[in-house]
Amino acid sequence: MKTHQHAMVITPLSLAAALTLASGQLSAELKTQTMEYQVNGTTFTGYMAYDDETEGKRPGVLVVHEWWGHNEFAREQAERLAEAGYTAFALDMYGSGKLAEHPEDAQAFMKEATKDMDQVKARFMAAKELLQAHDTVDSSMIAAQGYCFGGAVVLNMARLGVDLDAVVSYHGALGSPIKAEPGNVKPRIHVYTGGADKMVPSDQVSGLVKEMQDAEADLTLVNFPGVLHSFTNPGADKVAEEFNMPIAYNEEAANRSWEGTMRLYQEVFSN
Template sequence: MRRTTASIPLALAITALSAGLQAEVQTQTIEYEVNGEPHTGYIAWDDATEKERPGVLVVHEWWGHDQFTRDQAEKLARAGYTAMAVDMYGEGKSADHPKKAEAFMKEANSDMEAMKTGFRTAMKRLQEHETVDPDRIAAQGYCFGGAVVLNMARMGLDLDGVVSYHGSLGSPIEAEAGDITARIQAYTGGADQFVPAEQVGGFVQEMHAADAEYMVKSFPGVQHSFMNPKADQYAEEFSMPVGYDEEAANAAWKGTMRFYEDIF
């Protein structure tokens, strides 16, 4: 039976409205250890309801755990999820120059098992949060983080879904049939020099061979790092082939929200 607002007692309607007005995004910075090394996480959720909701891990670009990553966690919180911006480098390390960022990224990528341990540790902390349904977990990542979440799916982690934004689609891990249980979405730029068309094609072939449920969306003419509003600044400051694209960013986000509604 369809319920109309007219059927709700006035006192209840006023109470619900007041609660909605008072609800806001809550945030918490947490410290956790991976193999004895300190890591920093940032959890965001909306206190409009006390019900458990899906949790989403947010993995940073090659710059490290930064404000952009935290902003994405808060955006997810406003959409009804509890999100945790994770720290894949440890000690809250972040780079202010591409050479330092590349060094951090290479070090992290040099040991996939250690990366898996770090990711699983962060995932466990998110699952333990009082607002999270531990059986409904997804992950999304940007640039380096996009590659991370795809590799976690390749390694068979128990995730409902992963979303990669302008992440590398190639990997030293080649998934085989049955390895991947998470559903996958990958958003990439058609003009991304870091993720060329051959890499996109190779990813499609790999996912097909692995019998994975996946989707790849390429935005024509769009460059690397199109989700990050600071990409234009990086392009100018460091002469990097990157660029923010508001239209592509909005389309990718809307697609992600539909994806999460579907898998959860």
């Protein structure tokens, strides 16, 4: 993978001197770090997870959170990736302390974060550089996976030509004002969506397939019949009941999408 050059400059605070070691060790091997970093004067808080006993450098995976913000679910996904042999960084797209407990707050945070695509890309690229700079990471092997809002983010990074080996979207929005261009989409793309997801209607699904075909991108799309939005998150049912939202956890879809992701990473990182 080629080194990607961009205009964002991470302040010195975002590197080793800015590390805040949080929970240390989760087990004999798994280690985590809470990391503060800055982008354009705003402070963000991410979460790095890796297996300290794995020898040598390994691929890195960025995890982009749901519209609620950088929460425990995102950190748990980073830990799962670390257990699978990767170094994972659950990044922050909203800014430190911005974690929604109500859909209205989530909508407001998401609207502010995505007010222009340059800002979205800057925040993503800052996190990517942090992951690539980690001692355990082979900087030429980077993937990104996102959930809901995060799924849309990683797909847009692929559309913008960001240098990634793989991108995975779980129940993410598939439509975008950005359109992929032939020869510009670098990663292999996996999209996992629910057939009954009211937030990702069928026209978005068909639109993405046509867009990626026209762009000559490597797309695998899996549609789970009858499955609702947020199917990977075990906390979705509680949220659905509290706020009357059409979302639900689905264990089979969650497991199959994770297994497909692991196969994808094994393939792209073994070449």
